[in-house]
Amino acid sequence: MTTATSKEELLIVKEQDVVPLRNRVKEYGVKIGMSILNQTKLITATSELVRNLLKYGGGGKVIIESVSNGRDQGVRVTFIDNGPGIKDISLAMKDGYSTGKSLGLGLPGTKRLVNEFDIQTELGNGTTVTIIKWKNG
Amino acid sequence: MQNNLLASLKEHQNKLLTTWSQLLQANGSTDGATEEEESKEFAALLLDALHYSNGNTDSDELEKVHDLLIGISSSRGRRGFSPRENAQYLIAFKEAASKILSEVESDPSKLYTANLQLSTILDNMAILTFESYMKGREDVISRQIDEISEISTPVIRVWDGVVALPIIGTLDSSRTQVVMENLLQQIVDTGSSIAILDISGVPAVDSLVAQHLIKTVSATRLMGAECIISGIRPEIAQTVVHLGIDLTGIITKASLASALQTAFDMLQLTVVKRK
Ligand SMILES: Nc1ncnc2c1ncn2[C@@H]1O[C@H](COP(=O)(O)OP(=O)(O)OP(=O)(O)O)[C@@H](O)[C@H]1O
Numbered sequence A: 001m002t003t004a005t006s007k008e009e010l011l012i013v014k015e016q017d018v019v020p021l022r023n024r025v026k027e028y029g030v031k032i033g034m035s036i037l038n039q040t041k042l043i044t045a046t047s048e049l050v051r052n053l054l055k056y057g058g059g060g061k062v063i064i065e066s067v068s069n070g071r072d073q074g075v076r077v078t079f080i081d082n083g084p085g086i087k088d089i090s091l092a093m094k095d096g097y098s099t100g101k102s103l104g105l106g107l108p109g110t111k112r113l114v115n116e117f118d119i120q121t122e123l124g125n126g127t128t129v130t131i132i133k134w135k136n137g
Numbered sequence B: 001m002q003n004n005l006l007a008s009l010k011e012h013q014n015k016l017l018t019t020w021s022q023l024l025q026a027n028g029s030t031d032g033a034t035e036e037e038e039s040k041e042f043a044a045l046l047l048d049a050l051h052y053s054n055g056n057t058d059s060d061e062l063e064k065v066h067d068l069l070i071g072i073s074s075s076r077g078r079r080g081f082s083p084r085e086n087a088q089y090l091i092a093f094k095e096a097a098s099k100i101l102s103e104v105e106s107d108p109s110k111l112y113t114a115n116l117q118l119s120t121i122l123d124n125m126a127i128l129t130f131e132s133y134m135k136g137r138e139d140v141i142s143r144q145i146d147e148i149s150e151i152s153t154p155v156i157r158v159w160d161g162v163v164a165l166p167i168i169g170t171l172d173s174s175r176t177q178v179v180m181e182n183l184l185q186q187i188v189d190t191g192s193s194i195a196i197l198d199i200s201g202v203p204a205v206d207s208l209v210a211q212h213l214i215k216t217v218s219a220t221r222l223m224g225a226e227c228i229i230s231g232i233r234p235e236i237a238q239t240v241v242h243l244g245i246d247l248t249g250i251i252t253k254a255s256l257a258s259a260l261q262t263a264f265d266m267l268q269l270t271v272v273k274r275k
């Protein structure tokens, strides 16, 4: 069972919101003593998902939480937008697939960088992506 | 008829100034002589305006007071007053004026009307000071942004034919544009054939940053120069690999020193120790 100990929510509406969010997520990692490597993976994943939220979801909110599962501590970040949603998730999760003339590495790459990855989406109703990076994961 | 009350404040100018400065002192938000001068000027102009504007809350006379007030609040801002203290400045004036009104008028309904007008006028002014305070800050911020983006992308000529560009901070799209333009211009100006892009100061390389780096390298090559990316820390290297970004085709080095060594090799130069 994963339980949250502290939590905060940030509104993301413009490109300038990306760096403060990343710094905040990093602080959560530092607080639980996460290694530099895992911190870097976590903020890179955050960076990818928040850019998707801005670019495709038209902005939204991000929840950062300190979590624990009894054995390990970690950081959970949830990205919620009310954008158009994703038509075909399995396609979107493929390396190199992009509708935005980009590298198409954001979603599949993020999944490789974190320990837990969940994506929920509904056409016309938005997308929610949740990731967890464990301290020793 | 009802407007005579606000107009009559002018007759009590000295008393009002005294009460006002006492209130400001009680709040602890005063800095002495400069303020005294300002306050005198402000009170005189405002009381005149109230005298001539006949209860009208947006007359030409009041416009003049607004201009003065904007000057005062930005000067107070520079003198280190907080926005709270700036707001208190006007609130205290209102309190003082209101006190005098109740001393000279005993009819509650006349008093009520006069206080209401006073509130409207001074609340408007409070909003104005707030706006001009914000505007002052925004000017500072936007000037700093310009300065930062200029100073943070210096192109250094490290050797004949070799330029280096240390990147510090986040590489977003607008920043990349500045970096790329600077770099390409310097390559032309110095006739360099090798450019080193050092990313030691970049906190994370996500797919967007990677794409920007790849574009910069391609542009450099189009100009007939070679581009080396240095300062790739171990955690960045591993993250980039997991993300799936392909940087083969690009010359990457762990440190600026090893990038410079590679540049020397390409230029067929050797550094030897003197015996
Ligand atoms: N929040 C979202 N809302 C709607 N569509 C999305 C969202 N996130 C991703 N997508 C869709 O999934 C595709 C793949 O996303 P992914 O992040 O993997 O690649 P990309 O953003 O196109 O490129 P990159 O992230 O490499 O720059 C996107 O092109 C877009 O069509």
Ligand SMILES: [Mg+2]
Residues within 6 Å of the ligand: A048, A051, A052, A105, A106, A107
């Ligand atoms: Mg993406």
